[in-house]
Amino acid sequence: MMGHFSKALEKRGLERSDKPEVSTAEAPVPEVPEDLAAPGEETPEAPPLGIAGHPLVVLSDPWSYSSEQFRSIKTTIMFPEDGKTRRVILVTSAVPAEGKSFVAANVAAAIAGSLDNQVMVIDSDLRQPVVADIFSLPSEAPGLDAFLNNRCGLDEVIHPTHLEKLSVIPAGKTVENPSELISSTSMHHLIDDLKMRYADHYVIIDSPPPLFAPETVALSRHVDGIVVVVRNDKTSKKVVGEMLDKVDRTKVIGIVLNRHDVPFGRDRGYSEYYAYRKGRGNGSKS
Incomplete structure (x- = not known):
């Protein structure tokens, strides 16, 4: 796999020979630190925009x-080191239940x-959609x-949200042929x-793991960049x-490590967070 990612994974204890425990259930509650506001500042109030476990x-x-x-992920997408414009970003994971939808939404x-x-x-996860x-x-x-079954036009499936500049195309109903669609x-x-039509928009696509959903492999060929979510434990x-072998490695712009130790002193004693590591996407294997 890419040398940069290999080092990051080894550093975080992912160098294990045992196979992961794969769950087909809905993604569990991501364990994110409930940090305090910065000293002297007050946390702005925000409307409750999500189901429990997906704030x-x-x-x-x-x-x-x-x-x-x-x-940090946002900055990498909007201001890439190579200067290439990447407007359509696919967010996926190695196996189910790693928090990809949570990451895509945030x-x-x-x-x-x-x-x-x-x-x-x-939301292109027609098996277990949660973005709605x-x-x-x-x-x-x-x-x-x-939309893909020609029952609605594009404007009918684009929905506004509580955030003025954020809209959503939900997955809709689960279907029997997600790969084909x-x-x-x-x-x-x-x-x-x-x-x-939306040249001024960024498009974030929540997609199921390519090892279990072959449609993600096909979809990855039509996006500008890929963010991978990996659960550390x-x-x-x-x-x-194996997951990275399924997609174009040159498009992988970063990896999100879920459930890993916070650097000492950063979060006042809380121990788990989403860590982001940029990838150079050079396609090399090591």
């Missing part, structure tokens, strides 16, 4: 170390908090499944259409390497 921490706890990491909220940027979140719940959309809201030319045309380095 938008960049709003509810903006000075936390976790929020800092999400803003990265999108961080981008929406910028002065001049709008963002759209697409995170943003408190009504359960009957038409979504991606309806997401791998279809209609989905690819949708991405191209969004790039043209669950996923082996071998599995992460």
